Structure formats: structure tokens, C-alpha cells
Amino acid sequence: MSNSEITNPRLEKNLSALAKKNPLLAGQLRLLQPNKKYEVFIGEDPLNINIYDKEDQVALFQNEPLDEVQNKIVEFESLKLYPFFYFFGIGNGIFFKLLLQNKSLKKLFIFEPELELIYIALNFADFEQDILDERLLIFWTKTSSFGELDQYLVKEGQWIYSRIYNLHIYNNYYGRYSQECLFINTILTRSLEHHVVAVGNDSTDSLIGIKHHIANMPKMIETPSLLELIKNAKNTNTAIIVSTGPSLYKQLELLKEYQDYVTIISVDASFPILVKHGIKPDIVTTLERVKETAEFYKQTPKEAQENVIFAITSIVHEDTTNSISNGIKSFSMRPFGYTRFFELKEYGYAGIGMSAANMAYEIVVLSRFERCIFIGQDLSFSIDGKTHSKDAIFGEKESQYKQKENIGDKILIEAYGGDGYVETTSVWKMFLNFFEKDIADTPYPLDVINSTEGGARIHGTRELSFRDSLSLVTKDKKKQIKLQSPTKEKIKENTKQIESKVKEFLEFGYKKKKSVEKTFLKVVKMTEELEKLNKENKLEKINWTKLEKILDEIDDIKLYFQDDLFIKAFSDAVQSYIVHQELEFAKIIVRPVNNLIEKQVKQIDWLYAHKFWLFSLAGGMDATLEVVKEEAKNWMKIPEKFYKESYIRTLSKGDKKQEE
Template structure:
């Protein structure tokens, strides 16, 4: 099999769209290849349009010089390049075993075609070690998926750089800037989505465990999804400033479309005599209970309340009518219990994001968004009229943040959180696994890329005027409930036992590191740094590395990663800077070792504290939740 066929077959598995484009390339149309008969690696590519070559001198010599220039990057595991060149540089660069992935963006399909005919990247493409992106297909969603696909790449966010291959690609300056912005946006999104408040995850874990008996007594998510299948149109009702103007039309279409309403919109719909089919809540905070306590009980009748297992118990208890269907958000500490029929939705950060996931799982033909402003109204309002916490609940910040406005032609003011919700929507729409018509009928606020913009009046004209069937969910039997609650309790007990062992191991290593750093400081004070025992440092470094390997273990990450990742992640961002630093001699290498060790002193302290916190939370919650004792 020739090189091109091997490369193309690999791309068909990894990037079918690019493979299809390559199959349609007309050879030698815009570029010509000049080969060295004595060395197949020494070939140049010249543009027919302006007669400019990729290499001005000898290609192989320039490539070898570039390899030399990249010696300071020897410890970088992730690279991002604009320009494929003739491909030889990347083939040589891949000889460095430190490299986990090279992302190469190429603006010319014919250059991709030429290189893939001459350089074998089959195995690198199949293993995702080389990812080739063609710029016309490159967008923010695609770039964001790179960091979702390999989450370790996020740890190197602070050392990101988009390298331009050489001067030949400088004419694509506008494209380079655009692509670079995609990467910066994706890195920002991924870093923010990890969070910086460990308390959120701890509260979520506590409330998840406390709510487990009620979740296991409720209908399953799969039951709800099955009931929602084969339906025509879903309308997701959010609480943006524009919602008020849509309510009269929503009331007219309510008998025919399936209404997914976020919790904050529930009281507004009740006041306007509109009954939603599904009301969604996913947040941890107690304040969201007010959306139910401030609404008369009769409003809850015949409504399915799709809430997550991490909501505040007061919210859960405020729902006394209708059907409570409790699912799980896709976190390690929810997945580890194994109750997969109850999960998983809520990968996004808002109830509206969760509603869209549910719509997709149910395979609706059409999804209409209203009240999804994700921006301040023209009058500075943040929410619709009659919102429980007021239409001006969120105040504009002094430091303004803007996004493209609905309909285009300008920008609207948003917040960092709303922008994150927007990015989740765009990502989810782009990754929807089937053809769904997504219509943004908000008629205001931010533009949601991937959604068709249409007036709500025109959007509801597409809805099939056939009365919808009420949702009827089934509760599990008592025997199943008892069995599952017993399994949940045993899992909690295993977290305590397993976690206690791991915590003891971390504390042991921490004390060793603390002792070494104390010894280093003592030697420094005495001006005796020549007496540093580097064999001892290397030994403890290996022991710390073994602890870090736990993060590749599914059980450990399921039990503890979500609860500790926020502060561990932000420490890792700085540790990555140390890891990639190039050392030219033994002295620099030793200095780097010491700096790495000091960074892990606090890292180990944080890890032990995080594990201990999880153990304490699980113990306390088991004692608080009497239903666990009842089924013991």
C-alpha cells in the first residue's frame, strides 16, 4: 500500500471531512514539487501563483536548523503549529518521546495532499499524535474539542504558543490571528470550566450522597427519555429579558409543543397560566428552592421536575406535587456509584444547557430556544419581568465583556458566566449526533452560532398542531430501591476505607519532602549547597511521580478528582512551566529538580487535605441521611 493511501485511510477514521476534501484535490494545480533525486527528504514546494517556495535555500538544511532552533522546547509535550511545510520537520520532531501531540493547521489543501503523498504519518494520525486541521474547517468548536479529547493538554495552558512554520506562511496573517483566538478562547473555556472553588465540588458530593435515597426511589432518566421520544418540537424556556414578549405566543403553542422550562422561569409561566412539561434544576445553591416555595402547589401538578442529585435538599423538599425525576451530572463522584439508568445530564453549566442535552437524548426533530439572551437587555436588565429575584438581579460589571449580538451587526454586553453558557450551547449544537433543527427565537441577546435565527411567531408555525401526550413515569419497586440504597451505602464505605489508605500514603511522602526541603534550607544558610544529596532527591521525586500516577487510575479519579481538581489543577498549570523549562547543563537540571520538589510540597499537602475532606464529608453525610441506616 502506498504512503498516500495509508495516510488517507487513517484520516478517514479520524477526520472524514478532510479525507473527502483530499480525495477531490486536483494535483499540481496551485503548487509544484521539486524533488532531490539523491534524498527524498530534501524536497521543496513552490506556489505557482507567485513562484514563492516554502524553503528559500536547501529544504533539508533549513529543516535541520529548525530542529536545532526547537531544542529549547525539548520538554514540551504539546505543540501547535500553523503551516505543514513539507512535513519533514514534524517527522523529525516526533523522534522526541516527550511529545504527546502535535496539532498542525494548514491553509492549503494541496500542500496537505502533497505532503501526505510523500511522508508517512499513518500511525501518528491513528494515535492522535499528529492532528491535521484544514483552516476552512477549523472553528472554535473544533479547537475546543482538542482540549476535551486530551484533558492533560489543559495542564499546559500557560505555556501555549502557536508557532508559525516559517516566513512562507506570514501572508496568512489574518488567518493566523483568527486561529490563535480560537485556541485562546478554548483554553480560557477549559480552564474556567474546571473551576477555582473546591467548595462547589465538596457541596455537590455532600448533597449527591444525601439525595441518593430519594434519587433511587424516583423514576429513572432513561424512563423519562423514553417517554419523550418520537416527539416533534421542544421549546426551552429560559429567563432572559426577552422572555416577557414571547409569553402570549408560548401560551398558544403550549398544548402542542413539549415545554422544557428552567427553574427560574417556572414562577413566570405560572403567572401567565402556562404549564410546562418538564422543569429543570441542576444547581447546588439553596437559593434555587425559592423558585418552588414562591409558587403555589397547584402549579406543580402534572409537571415532571427533572432535577440533579446535587441540588440543595430544600429545593428537593419544596417539590411536593407532580413527579420528581432525579438524575446525575457527569462527575466522577456520581459515575462511581454505577446507577447509570439515572444519569447523566448537566455537563453544561446551566439548566438550559441541561435541557438541550435532554432534548438531544430524546431525539426531538426540532428545538426552539426563547428567553436565552445570555446578555443584558437594552435597559440593562438581566432577567425577564416577574423573575423571582428581580429583572435586575445581575448588575453589569465595570469591566465590560461583549459578544456578537442576535441577528449580527454589532455586540451586546454579557458576563463571563453567560459567555461560558453560550460556549456550552455552541459546542453541544455542533456535536449533536443527528440532524436536529435548532431555532433561536429569543429575538434578542447574544447570537448562538449553530442555531437558526427566526422570530418566535414563525418558529411556532412549524410546530405540528397535534395535542401532546402527557408524560407518565414509573417508580421502581421497593425491593429494587432497598437493593440500590444498600449498594450506595457500601460504595460510600469503600470511599472511606480506600481514601484513608491513600491519604496515609500521601502524608508519608509529604513528610519526606518537607524534611528534604528543610535540609536544603539549612544547607543554604550554611552556604553548603555542594553537600545536597541529589540521589535522595531523585528517589523522592520517583515516589511523588507514583502518587501522580493515581490520576490515571479510574477508581481514584472517580472518588476524589472532582472534589480536588480545582486547586490541584491550578497548581499543575504552574508546575507545567517548570517541567517544560529547558536545562542546558547539570547545574540547571539540579536547580529544576529542587524547584519541582518545592512545588510538590504544597501539592502533596493539598492532595492529602482534599482526600481527608472527601472522607469527612462522606462519613458525616452517611450519619445525617437516616435512610442509609434504615437499609443497613
């Protein structure tokens, strides 16, 4: 149906709103020829709308449509505090219009396998404002993918509610779309899992990253910035990202033949392999904080580093930076909160993904290459159980990656070429997720080719043999990449800035930590009172006014996580403590309250849940502040006040008196 034929003003308003938020779907709906598969029947009540499937000769509603809608509203009454809903099937749209009247509902996702049913639903309900506010998000399953959907599934931290996630099938009619439903459910669970796993469950790595970042900053500001690198990295039209999967070895001969005509961006683990085979990369990426990364440079001749640009992040170990002695180091910052705190924008931000190859792809996109070719990007075990290429310095079967013995325990993903499945690990799967997200989000028409010829399929790439992909390369000699180091004046300016930001970090951090500790002590005291009253069977003497005041203070502390400065300073170090507790808190949040007793029980549960939460938060903040202070004192003078008794985790007598 063409745009000129749309006469229903409600439909036009919905489509216009949809065009601003999901232009592809809006365009598809405008081109749709209606009444092909479905016929609409409206009863005496204009909301009593049934839809007949002419192909399968079945109605969407087996009973009175309005009765079914009303029964469904009653069914979802117990879920009225859920902030996010996911539905497979849009039906006639009336149920969702009623559901959106619930102010607790932040986002409603609808995945519909039939484009014509979306069109019909948009005729009968005014969704304009809900679409514009992004409270209602409608997707046609035929054009849905992980890369496209993931960005919508994280905007408001939906993954915090992953333990209460459910994909609701609208009604029995949609049972005929079981494969599409499973496909959507796989995408949703994959996204939720990806973001929970990415947070991690151990703060140690984050604290090590902060430690290295603080230690490396004086060195970082003396090197060419990330901005300088991406301005000059494109010395050919084609970038080849060289990873270290088992399939890499078979590609080395061709890569050597073409090395003078392409830009080779190698991950650090591939560097020794390339050197051994007479191949000099243009750029080598390193983003890991572990000491072992230095071995990739220690075990290669120093002369092999000459004229190579080593794009390294500010969180790498000092052994890594020290082992790069002949190359050109270009530091950058990963997009962590604590790196953003220092506001050195020219040095940020690369390393959004979790691997050196993810970082390499970011550099390719930022530098605006016209073509990107992956080799060695297996992201899976080879048929014979290998994890890495021949000549990899830690061997072809790294012990940290182990195949599962039982088929039910294996993580299987689609194989390269779509021919069956291959076994991967949770870490490699996370790398794959970042690739597919980044490829989907690439802001210009980059030709992304996967020439790994093995391993996992990376959706969003073209699959070509390495020889065929190289046939697209123009054999023009590449120019050398030249980078300018910052001037002495710029280094001096940035030195002042990082010193000033360290002081600001400590001043702000200790103040906030003290506030968290005071609330924690109040929670401890209140829980002790509750336990005493419970033991004495005197629960009627609970001071609810005092308890509610403490709950308000907890809410105030939780608002810290909406404060950009607090997020920058502490989110990375404390999120592994906090997030996994928040996943459980979600169950309490959505628990309905029907009377005063249920409300009071919920309040007590909320209080107890946050006892360890506050303890964890204060501990994580304290550890972060100590790391910043101890590392920064190696290159700047730390004000004495940050070492005084008032800044450690105790309350002064005055504070105690005020609390009482």
C-alpha cells in the same frame, strides 16, 4: 482528483489513516484537483522541496527549503520537552516528520488554510502511524470551529499546559493568512480558557455538591430515574427550551398559543414567569446546589406544579427538593466523579454543562426529539443592560452580573444574526461554549433553532424568528408524560448498594489519604534539610539518592490521578487546589536540562513545588471524607473504625519509625 487517480502509495496510506480519524478532511482531499494554485519543485536532495504559489507568485521557502527546515529543528531544540505543539501552516511537511521523532511529543496540531498544501505535504512524508496514533492532527481552517476542535484539545489534558501555549506560524509565507491565524488562535485560547475556568478555583462548591449528593441519595432512589425520564419525555416532535434572558418576555404570547403542541422544557428560573402567564411546562430543569433556587418554587402556587416533571440533580439543596411538593420529581446525577462512584447508572448522567438550559438540551438529545428551539437564551446583556426577563423573581438586573465600564475590559461575543457584538460574562460565555460543543457532538440530525431573537449567536444553530420556527410545528395535541417510580424491591436493592459504596469510599479514601500524608511529611523533612545545608553553605552534602526516592514517591502519588477509583472519589473536590498548581508545574516540566547542575536544580524546584501540592491534596481528601461520613451517618450506620485516631491526619509511632 478522484480516488482512482491517486498513485502515490505514501499519499494513499496517509489518506486511508486520515479517513479513520478525520473522514471529512480525507474526503475533501480525495476530491481535490491538485496543481491548481501550487507547483512543486524538488532539488537533488529529495527532501529539498519547495512549493511555488502561482497566484501570488511567491515561493513558500525564500532560501533552500532543507536549510530552513534544519534551522527550525535547531530553533525548537530548546522546546524538546514540550508535550504539545500547535502550528499554523504545514509547509512541505518535512519539518513535522522530523519533529514527530521526538518521543516527548504527545500531540502535534497543524492548522492549514490551503487544502492543496495539505495534499502536497501528505505526498512527501509518511504520517500514517502518527495519524492513527493521534499524535498528528491536521485541520483545514475553512472547516474548523470551536465545537469541532474542542474535543481534540482536551483528550490528554492539554489545557494543563495552557500557560506555555503558543500558536507557531510555520514561516513567513503564512503571514498573508493573518485573519485565519487569528481565528484559529481564538478557538485554541477559548478552549484552553474554557477548561481552566470550568475547573474553578474554589473547592467549596464541590464539597457542597458532595454533601447534597450524599444527603439526597436515599430520596433519589425512590424517584423515577433519568433513564425513565428520557424514555418517555418525547411527547411531541418539537422541544422548546425556555431560558430567562431579557428577550424571553416578548415570546410568551406565542408560546402560550402553541403550548399544547410542543414539549416545553423550562429552566427553573423561567418557571415562575411561565406560571404567571398561564403556561404550563412539561419539564423543569434544576441543577444548582444553592439554596436560593428554592425560591423559583416557593414563589409559585402549589397547584402550578401539578403534572409537571421536575428534573433535578442530586446536588440540589434540600430546600429546593422540599419546595417541590405537588410535582413529579425525577432525580438524576451530574457526571461528577463522586456521583459515578456510586454506580447508579439509571440515574446518570445529565448536567454535563453548567446551566439548567445546558441540562435541558442534554435531555432533548437523549430523548431524541426531532427539533429543538431556544428562546430566552440571550447569554448576554441587553442593550439597556438587563440580565433577565421581565417578571424574573430576582429582577431584570441581577447584581451578580455587572457590565464592565471600560471597553477593554468587556467580554464581547458575536451577536445573534451576526450583526456586531454583544457583551457577555465569563459565566455566560462558559454556558455558550457548552452549547456549541454539545450541538457539534449531537449524535443524530437534530434541527436546532435559535429563536431568541437577541443576545449572542450560538454557532451550530439555525436562526429563525420564533413565529417562523413555530410554523414548522404540527398542531397535533401532545400527550401527557407519565413516569414509573421504582419498585420496592429496586429501592431496597439500591439502598444496599449506596450503603456499601459509602463504606467503600471511606475505606479506600482514608488509606490513600494516609499515603499522601506520609509523602508530604518526607517532603517537609527534606526541604528543611536543604534549607539547613544552604544556610551552612554545605549544598555538596545533599543526599541526592534520598531526594530522588522522595521524587519517585511524589510520582507514585501523581499516578493516583490515573486510577479511576481515585478520580471518582476525589477529583472534583481537589481539582481546584491541584489544577492551578499543575498549570505552573508545566513550566518546570518543559524546562530543558543540559547538564547535571541543571538537572539537580530542576529536581529541587520539583520537590518544593509539590510541598504545597501534597498539603492541598491531603487537605482536600480529608475534607471530602469528613463530608461523606457526616452526611451518610444521617441515614446509615458508619463503622466505628472510621472515627478512630488511626484515620486522622497524624502518623503513628510505627509509621514514624518506618519512615526513619
